[in-house]
Amino acid sequence: MDLKGANMHPLPTAHTSFSPEYRVPQSVAELKSKADRRTWEHEFSSSILNELFRNFDTYLIEWNRRLATDERLGCPTEFGRVFVPKEFCNQNIHDDTPLAVFLPATSGPGLCSYAMLDFLFRKQNDFLDSYVSVSQSRKNISHSTIKPMTVTSAHLICYDHEHDLMPLVLANCHYSFEMGVGSKIEYDFVGLERQLMDRLLYSKSRIEINAFLEIDLMVYRTEVTNRAVFLRLAERIPQARQSCELQHARALWLLLSLQRSKLLIDHRQSTEEVFETLEDNMFRDLEDNAKTKFKEYMKTLSVDKLAVILEVMHEFLLFNVAIRQNPDDEDNVDTSIFSFIDGLREYVAESEPALVIDVATLEDFPNKILYKHGAKAWVLAYKTLTKKLGSKRR
Secondary structure, eight states: OOGGGTTOOOOOOTTOOOOTTOOOOSSGGGOOSHHHHHHHHHHHIIIIIHHHHHHHHHHHHHHHHHHTSSSOOEEEETTEEEEOOHHHHTSOOOTTSOGGGGSOOSSGGGHHHHHHHHHHHHHHHHHHHHHHHHOSSOSSOOOOEEOGGGOOGGGSSOOOIIIIIHHHHHHTEEEEEETTTEEEEEEOHHHHHHHHHIIIIITOOEEOOSSSOOOOOOOOHHHHHOHHHHHHHHHHSOOOOSOOOGGGHHHHHHHHHHHHHHHHHHTTOOHHHHSTTSOGGGOOOOOHHHHHHHHHHHHTSOHHHHHHHHHHHHHHIIIIITOOOOTTSTTOOOGGGSBHHHHHHHHHHHOSSOOSOOGGGGTTSOTTOBGGGHHHHHHHHHHHHHHHHHHHHO
């Protein structure tokens, strides 16, 4: 890690804690009066804007320094590895740069901030790992791990010359005066080194980064609610019939439910929120062996076959697995331990109208997956399908 950038202040993420007193209102309705709005504006200005402006110059220096290298800035995302577009790589960031550049996204100008965050977080992790490997004074060093969305400046390797370094230097400075000799200044470099390591390295955290950096991304309201956008799309794309008969109501409901579940997963909602009708004992994680076999099974499927299985699994979960049992009934049985694939095959065979799925596709479906694993298995299948679609587009 290049120590020239070690005095960087952290780039704030969506949940960076600027002040313990500041609270983001959940809706405009909370700001009922002008006094409430003025109070919030004051808190926002003093707690957030000051911090942003303080970090802005440092961010510009680091970004422009990255552009001076020959390496093109890129990072992994949930859709594969992407690189910052050349039009941004060839431009310095300055005071007139659009705000969109600083709002993390996996496409467009926001990719600049997303890629920079990924780069800096990984650099910190590498630096702390190197510190552990070469440290001779401390044994069994273990840095805590923190999720990207909860990172604050206290977790990052950053410092301010005046507020952080100078007090340490003065605390380890021994000043003496002797008649006929004059003043004498001695520095306790051993103590200074130890305190620097404690403050800048030992107390810091590794940032949890899995396959890609998981943080809240910016979605512009005009992109999802602007009526003009949809009107232009309707003019360019042939539209399907915008009505249905009563006999289609069930299929339409299933389609909307499936799309809703996909959107909830895309927005990182929990499995319990996706399948609200399932009982609490139906959200067990897959066992490691079953999870491995299920992943191997999905790798053998084409995108089209996996999409069909995903749809059928979703329907089966809603119509069969979600049926609640009355524990007071004499014939009550614990369905959570039933074989998921056996129930799915029976559901496909008895469905009217017949489901559009090749039964042979289900032959290699792992038997160890039970009803209680079905919801988590569906989420895993959808994420696998999303990755396959992302790879197919590239």
